[in-house]
Amino acid sequence: MLLETVVTTLLTSGIVNALAIQSSIDHQTSAGPKYAGYTRQSTSGVAIDVNAFPNSTYDASVFALLYSIPAQYLASFFAGIIQTYGVNYINHNRNLASVADSAVIKPNVDTLYSLAVIDLSSTDLTLTVPKISDGRFWIYPFYDLYGNDIANIGIKNKSPPGSYLIRRVQDAQQPSGLQVPCPDQPPSQYVGCVNLPTTYGSFLQRLLVLRNDSQDLDALHTYQNATHLIEIPRVTQQYGYFAAPRLETLSPGPNGSFQGISTPQQLLEFAAKLIPYSPAEVVYDQYRVDTILAQAGIANGSYTPPSGIDLSEVANGTNATLAAASANPANTDDVGNTWIVSFPRQAGDFKTAYDLRAIVAEGGYLQLTQDQALYPQTLTGGGITKTGNTTLAANESLLLTFSGKPPLTTGGFWSLTLYGLDQHLVPNPVNRGAVGDRSGLRYPNGSAVYANGAQVLDNDGKGDPTGTTTPYQVLIQANTTVPPKNWTYNWLPSPPPGNGFQFVLRWYSPTEALTNGSYIYPTVERVAPIT
Numbered sequence: 014m015l016l017e018t019v020v021t022t023l024l025t026s027g028i029v030n031a032l033a034i035q036s037s038i039d040h041q042t043s044a045g046p047k048y049a050g051y052t053r054q055s056t057s058g059v060a061i062d063v064n065a066f067p068n069s070t071y072d073a074s075v076f077a078l079l080y081s082i083p084a085q086y087l088a089s090f091f092a093g094i095i096q097t098y099g100v101n102y103i104n105h106n107r108n109l110a111s112v113a114d115s116a117v118i119k120p121n122v123d124t125l126y127s128l129a130v131i132d133l134s135s136t137d138l139t140l141t142v143p144k145i146s147d148g149r150f151w152i153y154p155f156y157d158l159y160g161n162d163i164a165n166i167g168i169k170n171k172s173p174p175g176s177y178l179i180r181r182v183q184d185a186q187q188p189s190g191l192q193v194p195c196p197d198q199p200p201s202q203y204v205g206c207v208n209l210p211t212t213y214g215s216f217l218q219r220l221l222v223l224r225n226d227s228q229d230l231d232a233l234h235t236y237q238n239a240t241h242l243i244e245i246p247r248v249t250q251q252y253g254y255f256a257a258p259r260l261e262t263l264s265p266g267p268n269g270s271f272q273g274i275s276t277p278q279q280l281l282e283f284a285a286k287l288i289p290y291s292p293a294e295v296v297y298d299q300y301r302v303d304t305i306l307a308q309a310g311i312a313n314g315s316y317t318p319p320s321g322i323d324l325s326e327v328a329n330g331t332n333a334t335l336a337a338a339s340a341n342p343a344n345t346d347d348v349g350n351t352w353i354v355s356f357p358r359q360a361g362d363f364k365t366a367y368d369l370r371a372i373v374a375e376g377g378y379l380q381l382t383q384d385q386a387l388y389p390q391t392l393t394g395g396g397i398t399k400t401g402n403t404t405l406a407a408n409e410s411l412l413l414t415f416s417g418k419p420p421l422t423t424g425g426f427w428s429l430t431l432y433g434l435d436q437h438l439v440p441n442p443v444n445r446g447a448v449g450d451r452s453g454l455r456y457p458n459g460s461a462v463y464a465n466g467a468q469v470l471d472n473d474g475k476g477d478p479t480g481t482t483t484p485y486q487v488l489i490q491a492n493t494t495v496p497p498k499n500w501t502y503n504w505l506p507s508p509p510p511g512n513g514f515q516f517v518l519r520w521y522s523p524t525e526a527l528t529n530g531s532y533i534y535p536t537v538e539r540v541a542p543i544t
Contacts, residue, residue: 058329060337063368067305070319075330077309078277080302081284082371083159085274086378087215088264088283091130092271100132100260101244105237108230109222112438112446119436122447123428123519124150125233127218129242131155131179134212134257134290136244138179139203142166143239145174147232148469150221150424150521152385153240155179157189158211158291160374162361162382164191166205168424169385169522175204179242182210184250189294198248211291212257216242217379221426221521223451223467257290277324277331278316281309285316298365331371338368348527352389352534361385387520387527391537402434405539407510411489412540416533417481418450418462425477425522426450426468429487431505434513441492441506448487453502456485478524487535488543489516496543 058075067073094104105127110120131138145151145168152167166172170191178198182189185208187197193205218240220233265283266273274280288311293302310317318324338344346357354360356369361382363370373380377388390401405411419427428449433439438446448454454462462485465471485503488496492506507514526532 058326058331058333060333061330063334064365066301067308070308070310070322071327071330073305073308074310074319074322074324074327075334076305076367077281077284077311078327078331079334079371080306080367081280083374083378084284084287085280086160086374087130087158087213088271088274090378091128091215094128095130095261095264095271096269100130101136101138101242103127103129103216103218103240103242105234107234107237109225110438110446112440112444114438119432120438120446122430122438123426123449123521124219124221125237127216127220127237127240129216130260131209131214131216132212132260133179133181133209133214134259135247137184137247139241139243139245140166140177140179140207140216141239141241141243142172142174142177143236145220145236148424148472149223150426150469151219151236152381153216153218154379154381154385155207155209156215156217156379157209157294158213158287159294159363159370160378160380161294161363161370162380162385163189163209163214163294164207165382165385166191166207167385169422171423173204176202178203178206178248180206180208180248181212182208184247186249186251210294213260213287213291215379221424221469223470263287277328278318281311281316285311286314289314293365294362295364335368335372339372344369346528348389348532348534349530350391350534350536352391354383354387354389354528357383357528383523383528385521387523389518389520389527389534391518391534401515402513403515404513405489405491405507405510407491408541409510409539410491410494410542411507412538413487413489413535414538415485415487415535417483417485418468418477419520420478420524420526420532421468421520422478422522422524424469425520427518427520428452429505429516429518431489431507431514431516433508434515439492439506439508439514442495443501443504443506445504445506448503448505454485454487455499455502456483459499490542494542494544500543 061072061075063076067076098104106125109122142153150168152165154162155164157163166177178195187208189208189210191205191207194200195203195206198206220236222233223229261269263286264271265279274283288306293299310319345353345355347353359366359369361380421427426449428447430447431439450463450468451466456462463471468477487503487505488500489505489507490496491509493509496504520527
């Protein structure tokens with residue numbers, strides 16, 4: 014089952030309510046109480062401090078539940094992949110979604126994905142990275158069990174092609190992350206090493222689509238076909254570090270299914286199977302985490318509810334804790350003109366911010382680190398609600414005025430994608446689901462914003478670290494109200510008046526100017542329809 018057709022509905026008491034898993038890739042969650050198309054249930058429970066030792070088994074149980082949430086998403090997100098292909102197998106998505114693809118939920122229309130479930134229980138892996146020399150954005154990220162972006166092999170990091178060794182931190186006795194070259198391996202054999210802190214994890218490759226024509230897709234398929242993930246015997250293994258079971262044997266559902274987690278107890282039981290082989294990323298916090306989990310009833314690969322614990326109240330307390338973290342202004346940065354960046358210091362790799370890690374797992378699973386991608390949101394501009402939703406009346410459109418081209422580095426690109434509240438691209442007469450550096454945007458005088466059709470083509474893949482200060486505009490207007498021809502390239506069609514929608518802004522290979530106030534973010538205003 015391809016990533017772009019994985020649509021799984023989860024119902025977890027107080028934690029997940031009708032979440033379409035596909036919606037959780039490559040966008041930022043809202044800082045409000047609603048994430049990725051569903052509303053939390055009760056937050057009447059008592060919130061906890063995730064950075065403290067608990068005062069009670071209730072506090073420990075709330076910690077354990079929110080700590081376990083990413084494990085649920087690993088199971089649900091990759092259920093089809095595991096059952097169809099197993100682990101350590103790269104499944105390639107060969108085409109972008111189109112407006113006509115009704116089965117695709119909140120699709121990405123910028124990059125082709127390739128993904129795999131990583132299982133280092135009994136072997137190491139080698140990843141073969143081909144030479145990608147055409148300047149396009151590419152990244153081969155590895156995530157741990159908990160959705161932390163541990164290592165990024167890609168254009169932004171100037172990663173060399175060749176063979177990379179994928180191994181556990183515990184076996185290598187090396188720090189987690191990417192090492193180029195490997196300090197303990199011959200460079201003639203491996204150009205680098207990826208050290209994962211957990212036995213289980215994931216891989217989610219992204220390759221930028223420049224033109225989405227047959228020639229461009231053929232080039233992308235060549236890169237995909239030259240990317241290989243192969244199991245090999247362990248290169249190093251520490252004596253006494255016990256073997257782990259294969260992930261397929263730990264399924265939470267019947268008949269080997271990785272779907273079906275529907276209660277907090279089922280989630281805790283599943284997480285308890287994985288945790289002994291997947292310690293916390295931050296070494297100094299491992300003892301504290303293990304102690305709290307044991308107090309909550311997770312030990313030796315199983316979960317036993319402590320006496321007197323009501324898991325419904327624990328779920329409420331988990332929701333209250335996550336709602337408090339979402340509302341904490343310290344967890345967002347104001348980047349100007351009503352735009353914010355959520356969790357800027359933790360995005361992608363959450364360290365000990367287990368509450369933020371859980372929030373992003375629910376609404377932005379497998380997020381990249383901020384040096385690779387930014388997902389800014391406007392929460393009040395143009396009358397947009399804090400959920401990110403907006404609706405236009407018959408006499409309204411939205412006009413976004415960009416101060417200039419965003420400053421992006423090597424391979425950088427950007428897009429503004431619009432979705433209906435059903436999470437689908439919106440049908441429209443120009444068959445457009447997004448605008449950006451590859452969509453033919455025009456300045457008011459009619460000249461192309463990107464002369465050669467993409468930022469990387471304008472700059473030979475070297476990026477545009479300073480951007481420009483020549484403004485241009487994007488018109489979000491109903492698909493039933495076609496603007497004049499001079500607006501065609503800058504028109505992002507929305508649903509008919511009265512129908513809600515969301516739009517997602519993505520910057521890839523961002524510079525610091527996009528977070529330090531140097532770049533002036535777009536203004537968003539309601540205007541009369543342009544006809």
